[in-house]
Amino acid sequence: MISNDLNIFLILLSAMMVNNILLIRFIALCSFFGISNSIKTSTGMGIAVIFVMVMATAVSWPVYHFILVPLDLIYLRTAAFILTIATFVQLEEMFIRKMLPSLYRAMGIYLPLIVVNCAVLAAAFLCIDYSLGFAKSIVYTIGVGSGYFIAIIMFAAIREVVDRAPVPVLFKGHPISFITASLMSLAFLGFKGLFGL
Amino acid sequence: MSQTRFRSLLKELTKGFIRENPILVIMLGLCATLACSTSATDAFGMGLAFSFVMLGSNIVVAIIRRVVPSQIRIPVFITVISTFVTIVDYTLKAYFPALSQSLGVYVPLIVVNCIVMARAEAYSSKNTVMASLMDGIGMGIGFTLIITLIGTIREVIGNGTMFGHQVMPARYQPFMIFILPPGAFLVIGFLMALHRKFMITFYESHR
Numbered sequence: 001m002i003s004n005d006l007n008i009f010l011i012l013l014s015a016m017m018v019n020n021i022l023l024i025r026f027i028a029l030c031s032f033f034g035i036s037n038s039i040k041t042s043t044g045m046g047i048a049v050i051f052v053m054v055m056a057t058a059v060s061w062p063v064y065h066f067i068l069v070p071l072d073l074i075y076l077r078t079a080a081f082i083l084t085i086a087t088f089v090q091l092e093e094m095f096i097r098k099m100l101p102s103l104y105r106a107m108g109i110y111l112p113l114i115v116v117n118c119a120v121l122a123a124a125f126l127c128i129d130y131s132l133g134f135a136k137s138i139v140y141t142i143g144v145g146s147g148y149f150i151a152i153i154m155f156a157a158i159r160e161v162v163d164r165a166p167v168p169v170l171f172k173g174h175p176i177s178f179i180t181a182s183l184m185s186l187a188f189l190g191f192k193g194l195f196g197l
Numbered sequence: 198m199s200q201t202r203f204r205s206l207l208k209e210l211t212k213g214f215i216r217e218n219p220i221l222v223i224m225l226g227l228c229a230t231l232a233c234s235t236s237a238t239d240a241f242g243m244g245l246a247f248s249f250v251m252l253g254s255n256i257v258v259a260i261i262r263r264v265v266p267s268q269i270r271i272p273v274f275i276t277v278i279s280t281f282v283t284i285v286d287y288t289l290k291a292y293f294p295a296l297s298q299s300l301g302v303y304v305p306l307i308v309v310n311c312i313v314m315a316r317a318e319a320y321s322s323k324n325t326v327m328a329s330l331m332d333g334i335g336m337g338i339g340f341t342l343i344i345t346l347i348g349t350i351r352e353v354i355g356n357g358t359m360f361g362h363q364v365m366p367a368r369y370q371p372f373m374i375f376i377l378p379p380g381a382f383l384v385i386g387f388l389m390a391l392h393r394k395f396m397i398t399f400y401e402s403h404r
Binding site for chain 2: 023024025026027028029030033075076077078079082083086118121122125126129170171174175176177178179181182183185186188189
């Protein structure tokens with residue numbers, strides 16, 4: 001279990017490997033199956049997710065601790081977070097388009113998709129649920145994002161090979177992808193118990 | 198209500214069961230489906246929570262569809278959905294604390310559950326309240342049906358029980374793997390293949 005007294009390295013490792021957001025926690029699977037056709041798009045998406053996720057936690061953590069808690073409005077958490085994150089991603093998109101055009105070309109089309117990516121919201125919620133401090137929340141989010149990055153790239157690589165393999169008609173496409181994911185998840189389960197996490 | 202109108206409403210209702218099943222065909226909302234199906238009870242609870250949000254948001258979105266300017270429709274829909282999610286979240290916490298505990302972060306995550314948003318955007322924002330109501334009920338039932346089925350399969354094979362009651366013989370060695378994450382992917386993969394088989398057999402044109 002993750003808590004605030006865990007050291008930074010263990011939080012990172014736990015978020016990235018032991019509790020991998022895609023394969024163990026099943027969050028953000030829509031994008032996982034939707035856009036993992038090629039390694040190239042997966043890389044773009046992975047980078048965009050890490051970036052947005054860290055920024056979103058950096059915004060939502062203060063919103064929760066400095067606005068919602070003092071005003072006793074914790075029950076507005078869901079609405080407040082999703083609106084903050086959606087607005088923020090929009091601003092971020094405008095900023096990147098203006099200031100960093102090359103980065104925008106690399107991850108531009110993925111940014112709007114991320115608003116509805118559950119992983120971003122989930123990371124923000126989990127930081128609150130585990131009652132992590134600000135710095136540790138950021139580290140945790142980096143871990144979650146990297147976990148997403150690693151898993152989606154590995155999955156895209158496997159899918160490129162599977163697409164050329166002779167798969168029974170009934171399993172072609174999505175069913176075989178799920179079975180692939182199942183085997184990958186089995187492999188990630190092997191990290192369980194590492195350093196007592 | 199005329200005969201044809203009734204029939205078309207009925208069609209809206211039943212399309213979510215098999216033909217346009219939210220999980221197996223539209224393939225959205227997978228997080229909740231896979232994460233909350235370790236036991237049949239959890240799965241059923243998640244199904245009901247989801248159906249309530251789906252139904253509520255579908256109706257409200259259909260009612261306000263003419264009032265909301267199209268540029269800001271997405272934030273408005275999200276606010277509507279998150280209101281219903283908050284209601285469900287706090288109701289579960291108050292009356293079913295054990296269920297709320299085991300569903301955990303996945304209840305607030307219904308808000309970004311793509312099916313709810315997708316139905317609001319693709320269906321309720323363009324259709325009448327009555328049709329949206331039917332669509333909501335149909336999608337809710339379709340979702341609950343499949344998630345409960347997955348939950349039951351995983352619980353029976355992985356733990357030898359169904360809704361908490363022992364169903365397998367006492368000597369049965371449960372395959373733990375089915376209640377662990379890999380089992381979820383495996384079960385849904387096979388269900389999808391089965392669904393495809395069913396479609397090919399019964400709706401020949403549908404490929």
